[in-house]
Amino acid sequence: MRVFVYEYMTATGVGCAPGSPDHGMYREGRAMRDAVAEDFARVPGVTVETLDRFEGADHGYEVRRVAERCEWSLVIAPETAGQLDRDCGAVRQSASALLGPSGAALALTTDKLALAGHWRTHGVRTPATTARAPTPCEAFPVVWKPRDGAGSTDTFLIRDRFELAAALAAAPAEHAMILQEFVPGRAASVAFLCGPGGYVPLTPAFQTLSADGRFKYEGGELPVPGALAGRAVTLGRAAVECVPGLLGYVGADLVLGDAPDGSRDYAIEINPRLTTSYIGLRELADFNIAEMVLRVARGEAVRAPRWKPGRVRFGPDGSVPSL
Numbered sequence: 368m369r370v371f372v373y374e375y376m377t378a379t380g381v382g383c384a385p386g387s388p389d390h391g392m393y394r395e396g397r398a399m400r401d402a403v404a405e406d407f408a409r410v411p412g413v414t415v416e417t418l419d420r421f422e423g424a425d426h427g428y429e430v431r432r433v434a435e436r437c438e439w440s441l442v443i444a445p446e447t448a449g450q451l452d453r454d455c456g457a458v459r460q461s462a463s464a465l466l467g468p469s470g471a472a473l474a475l476t477t478d479k480l481a482l483a484g485h486w487r488t489h490g491v492r493t494p495a496t497t498a499r500a501p502t503p504c505e506a507f508p509v510v511w512k513p514r515d516g517a518g519s520t521d522t523f524l525i526r527d528r529f530e531l532a533a534a535l536a537a538a539p540a541e542h543a544m545i546l547q548e549f550v551p552g553r554a555a556s557v558a559f560l561c562g563p564g565g566y567v568p569l570t571p572a573f574q575t576l577s578a579d580g581r582f583k584y585e586g587g588e589l590p591v592p593g594a595l596a597g598r599a600v601t602l603g604r605a606a607v608e609c610v611p612g613l614l615g616y617v618g619a620d621l622v623l624g625d626a627p628d629g630s631r632d633y634a635i636e637i638n639p640r641l642t643t644s645y646i647g648l649r650e651l652a653d654f655n656i657a658e659m660v661l662r663v664a665r666g667e668a669v670r671a672p673r674w675k676p677g678r679v680r681f682g683p684d685g686s687v688p689s690l
Contacts, residue, residue: 395643398643441466455468468615470612477639493633495547507526509549511538556599557572572647586683
């Protein structure tokens with residue numbers, strides 16, 4: 368079996384130069400690609416294909432060309448400006464099976480405004496969200512961010528009128544933005560392996576975000592302690608189970624509040640693709656996550672994931688400092 372692991376930043380070279388505004392996302396993308404490609408390569412009978420930086424303008428052709436000779440293709444790309452949708456679409460035009468969501472699931476999960484409305488309809492707790500721009504009359508604090516963004520790019524925590532003015536001046540005009548209620552708590556994520564037989568939760572992780580009001584992702588730590596972990600899995604499951612067509616590795620971003628019963632926990636986003644938490648999860652996994660992704664996607668029965676004792680902190684570039 369051949370598995371194509373495609374990652375947008377490393378394939379196109381966007382952000383590869385140190386000092387580039389996208390260099391952080393490039394390092395994240397390369398770390399994810401290298402980790403999951405290594406794990407797929409450890410599966411008996413699997414050969415891994417990747418696409419390193421190529422020259423030429425026909426990006427979609429290059430994706431289709433490699434996917435065409437592979438049974439499965441895993442796509443890692445930013446949601447911004449429809450990039451993830453285009454890359455998944457290129458795979459769908461090949462003979463390869465996409466190890467990722469259906470077109471409808473992708474459209475819903477990459478549109479943060481539509482997803483918030485969908486969650487409210489299905490009783491999933493999420494911050495109040497609207498498409499309008501912030502005004503001086505807001506009940507501060509609020510969060511203003513791109514409707515289809517990735518990596519917290521152009522995301523702003525606005526706590527007063529002074530920060531409002533700064534955010535309005537800094538936000539790029541080309542982005543469709545959404546305004547969200549700010550909800551306090553601990554940022555966390557939980558990944559699910561999704562397939563026709565159901566959803567397998569992996570152990571939740573805390574997220575480390577920058578304290579400058581821009582929510583830049585700085586890595587994470589796991590495992591989350593027992594009661595909080597249970598709350599994260601419960602909310603994350605509700606968030607993904609109401610979205611038909613999810614397949615493969617899917618991450619749910621959450622905020623865990625200060626109510627022990629979980630009544631102040633909120634679902635924030637769904638990432639319908641591999642996320643950086645994979646870097647930390649594989650360190651504690653007493654199994655091959657990539658192999659389980661394939662098995663769940665094929666509808667095979669799998670045992671509950673087993674985890675090694677210990678605690679792991681990981682950076683967005685794939686570094687795993689010892690604790």
